[in-house]
Amino acid sequence: MSMAGTDQGAEPTGWELMRALSDFKNDIKADIAEVKQDVSQLGGRVVSVDVYNADQRGNTQRHERAEARIRDIENGQVESDKLQRSQRIAITVGVLAPVVTFIGALVAKALHL
Numbered sequence: 767m768s769m770a771g772t773d774q775g776a777e778p779t780g781w782e783l784m785r786a787l788s789d790f791k792n793d794i795k796a797d798i799a800e801v802k803q804d805v806s807q808l809g810g811r812v813v814s815v816d817v818y819n820a821d822q823r824g825n826t827q828r829h830e831r832a833e834a835r836i837r838d839i840e841n842g843q844v845e846s847d848k849l850q851r852s853q854r855i856a857i858t859v860g861v862l863a864p865v866v867t868f869i870g871a872l873v874a875k876a877l878h879l
Contacts, residue, residue, distance in 0.1 A: 778786070805812075813821075
């Protein structure tokens with residue numbers, strides 16, 4: 767088979783190479799400018815990994831302290847509830863004891879004991 771009329775083995779000329787390299791260089795410059803613009807739009811929102819990790823440790827410590835305070839409050843509430851129950855029992859006994867004694871005395875008198 768003959769491939770008459772096709773120029774498959776032809777090498778690009780020096781000018782074609784220069785034009786291709788120049789286009790490639792301009793594309794790279796445009797891409798770098800776009801990346802720079804994207805980075806500048808981030809502004810102060812970018813921090814190093816060390817700063818991020820330190821901030822996360824601070825958040826974790828704050829959460830742990832808050833959880834400890836909540837547990838303390840809950841435990842304090844349980845203790846307060848126990849104290850109130852004890853006080854109610856003491857007041858009830860204090861009120862009922864004289865009443866029971868009085869009724870006992872009436873019953874003893876009625877039975878002539």
